[in-house]
Amino acid sequence: MSATVTAAPVAGAGGGTPRRRPAPVSRILRTELVKQYSAWRVRLLLLACWLGPGLLVFAVDQQSTLPSDTLFGRWMHATGWAGPLVVLGVAGTWALPLVTSMVAGDVFASEDRLGTWRHLIITVRSHRRIFAAKAIASLTVIGLLVAGLALSSIAGGLLAVGSRPLTGVDGHQLSGADAAGNVLLAWLCALAPTLALAAIGLLGSIALGRSPMGLLLPMLVALGMQVAQLLPLPVALRLALPGYAFISWNGLFADPQQPGPLLIGVGVSLAWAVVATVLAYLLFLRRDFTNLNNDGAGRRALTLGVVPLAGLLAATTAVLAVATGAGGSGITQDKVQRSVATAFAHLYRYQQAQMRQPAVTEAQVQATASCDKSEGLGPQDGAGNDWRCTVSWTVPGFNATAQAVYQLDVAANGRYTADGDGPVQLNGYFLIVTDGKAVPNPLWQFDGTVDLLP
Incomplete structure (x- = not known):
């Protein structure tokens, strides 16, 4: 039911019939x-x-x-x-x-x-x-x-x-x-x-x-x-x-x-x-x-x-x-490579800390990524689940370069999921064991975003 709202009467001009305000x-x-x-x-x-x-x-x-x-x-x-x-x-x-x-x-x-x-x-x-x-x-x-x-x-x-x-x-x-x-x-x-x-x-x-x-x-x-x-x-x-x-x-x-x-x-x-x-x-x-x-x-x-x-x-x-100045899908090869390399470097540092390894920095890791879409065939931009990235980084303390492979599913809004595809010691297991306790492996699978703006 609709409630009633009363309004006060106001005298009309010349003392006539009052009107309501x-x-x-x-x-x-x-x-x-x-x-x-x-x-x-x-x-x-x-x-x-x-x-x-x-x-x-x-x-x-x-x-x-x-x-x-x-x-x-x-x-x-x-x-x-x-x-x-x-x-x-x-x-x-x-x-x-x-x-x-x-x-x-x-x-x-x-x-x-x-x-x-x-x-x-x-x-x-x-x-x-x-x-x-x-x-x-x-x-x-x-x-x-x-x-x-x-x-x-x-x-x-x-x-x-x-x-x-x-x-x-x-x-x-x-x-x-x-x-x-x-x-x-x-x-x-x-x-x-x-x-x-x-x-x-x-x-x-x-x-x-x-x-x-x-x-x-x-x-x-x-x-x-x-x-x-x-x-x-x-x-x-x-x-x-x-x-x-x-x-x-x-x-x-x-x-x-x-x-x-x-x-x-x-x-x-x-x-x-x-x-x-x-x-x-x-x-x-x-x-x-x-x-x-x-x-x-x-x-x-x-x-x-x-x-x-x-x-x-x-x-x-x-x-x-x-x-x-934005055009196209906003998802380019360079953006995907930078985003994957940045996320990997951050998560590698986090993984090493979980495993009680000596602390490292992103600068020491020097991670880079080489990504291609549809095995390098066709345009190297846009959304799709056919992105493949090879991440290279420097193993701190060993002066050696290692590589890891990820399969990417990139959505049209720029969000992607990177699924580890080797090596098994790095991203092959969902859990890692440290000090007798199993914790999620941050490099097994991770999310990321690509900024669509130039």
């Missing part, structure tokens, strides 16, 4: 928040977001198998800061689009289903204040749900493993304090694409009324962006999609950090959030609430919804192509 935004906002928190789905989401991630991370940390197919999943036994990053990766794919659909995608459509628009308009007497209150209420709930996902997963990881050093995407070690700051920053940056999806949810809720498509719109848009990230798109177009900020946070865990893609992703997401919110506002002001059979914007949804967002995508792509 629009209700204050604060009073409408309180009413909208009450309606949000009284819905069973919102209560269920709050419970799931504030308890589910922590319990899940804690349970996974107690298992012998880990989600090694997800970024940082293979390090969940090593540090409590890996769990929140695994949850963040999954949340950007499923949880956050679902949250925006259930909250922002239904905040206006619920009035259509209940048939309470005329009562609400007459009571409040201000379309602008209704829109502002509903938008702020939905964003408040979404912010609380995102905070629950982040804090719950952090608590679960720290309770299970503790604050230990975290291995970054290039193999270097981050202290517990540095990892904590970067994890919180990564979750904070994920708010930008979440706001973009929320604004699209507001737009769909207004444009499509009681139609289920309005509720599903953020999920469908997020799914479309995920599929697009798997395709061999040009770099500029990939960066122009607001969903790219859900995956570009991994640049925070490289040394040196790669903030360029993340800053672009956040900026693009905020631009989408602003444009979609303005479009939703314009549609709401033009909607006819006197016709009970009209529960949406109809053809205006195309002219004031789809077309402007498509234009924003085209304009953003053009601007990024010129500003960054």
Whole structure:
């Protein structure tokens, strides 16, 4: 049911019939928040977001198998800061689009289903204040749900493993304090694409009324962006999609950090959030609430919804192509070789420390990589699972050069998995035994990223 918001009468000119002043935004906002928190789905989401991630991370940390197919999943036994990053990766794919659909995608459509628009308009007497209150209420709930996902997963990881050093995407070690700051920053940056999806949810809720498509719109848009990230798109177009900020946070865990893609992703997401919110506002002001059979914007949804967002995508792509100079897939042979050599050097140093060997530095290792795609046939760039790299390094203390082979599966977004293919003494076993204790071999298989920007 829609709560009643009263408005104080104001005397008309010349002592005539008093007219009502629009209700204050604060009073409408309180009413909208009450309606949000009284819905069973919102209560269920709050419970799931504030308890589910922590319990899940804690349970996974107690298992012998880990989600090694997800970024940082293979390090969940090593540090409590890996769990929140695994949850963040999954949340950007499923949880956050679902949250925006259930909250922002239904905040206006619920009035259509209940048939309470005329009562609400007459009571409040201000379309602008209704829109502002509903938008702020939905964003408040979404912010609380995102905070629950982040804090719950952090608590679960720290309770299970503790604050230990975290291995970054290039193999270097981050202290517990540095990892904590970067994890919180990564979750904070994920708010930008979440706001973009929320604004699209507001737009769909207004444009499509009681139609289920309005509720599903953020999920469908997020799914479309995920599929697009798997395709061999040009770099500029990939960066122009607001969903790219859900995956570009991994640049925070490289040394040196790669903030360029993340800053672009956040900026693009905020631009989408602003444009979609303005479009939703314009549609709401033009909607006819006197016709009970009209529960949406109809053809205006195309002219004031789809077309402007498509234009924003085209304009953003053009601007990024010129500003960054990025072209093609962004994945080149030189970038792959540098990334693999850097990650190997960091992880070799870590492996030697695990085996209680004398400490070495990356400068002593002098790792280089020679990579080719499709056995050197065809273009030596782009994504694919046919990359093969031979890593050469200097064995400290022996003045000798050794080599190791890795098979690479490089995704279109620049992330890759390197699978050891010999020698067996270095990367042939999943576990290494030191001081009678078996620990994961960091060089058996490792993840890495290629910066798509020039």
